[in-house]
Amino acid sequence: MNRLKKRSEFLNAARGARAARSAFVLQGLCERPAEAPPRFGFTVTKRTGNSVERNRIRRRLKAAVKEVLPQARGGCDYVLIGRRKALRQPFDRLTRDLSAAIGMIHKTTRSPRHTA
Known part of the structure; x- marks a missing residue:
C-alpha cells in the first residue's frame, strides 16, 4: 500500500x-x-482521544484499507480521517463502509487520465 506523507x-x-x-x-x-x-493517507486529530486511542484507530483503518485495496482505483489519492467510533465499530462493518465510500468517491470523481 502506497502512502501519502506530505x-x-x-x-x-x-x-x-x-x-x-x-x-x-x-x-x-x-x-x-x-x-x-x-x-x-491516514489522519486522526487530537480531539479524537489520547495517543493510544488515535493509534488504535489508525491501525484499524489501515487494516480495513488492506482488505478493500483491490477496489481502489489507480491514480487516485485517498485520505481517511478517523473518528472515535472506529474503535467500537465491528471490523466487518468498517470494511463494508470503506468499500461503499470508495465506490461513492469513484462515482463523484472523474476517472484518472490515461497516458498513451
Whole structure:
C-alpha cells in the first residue's frame, strides 16, 4: 500500500470528493495517471482521544484499507480521517463502509487520465 506523507498531498486530496461514515470520512481525488498505484493517507486529530486511542484507530483503518485495496482505483489519492467510533465499530462493518465510500468517491470523481 502506497502512502501519502506530505502535507501538500493531503491538501490536494482534500480538494476532491468526500464520503462521510460514522467511523471515518474518506476524501479522494483522481488526478494522477491511471497507471500510478492508489495512495492512502491516514489522519486522526487530537480531539479524537489520547495517543493510544488515535493509534488504535489508525491501525484499524489501515487494516480495513488492506482488505478493500483491490477496489481502489489507480491514480487516485485517498485520505481517511478517523473518528472515535472506529474503535467500537465491528471490523466487518468498517470494511463494508470503506468499500461503499470508495465506490461513492469513484462515482463523484472523474476517472484518472490515461497516458498513451
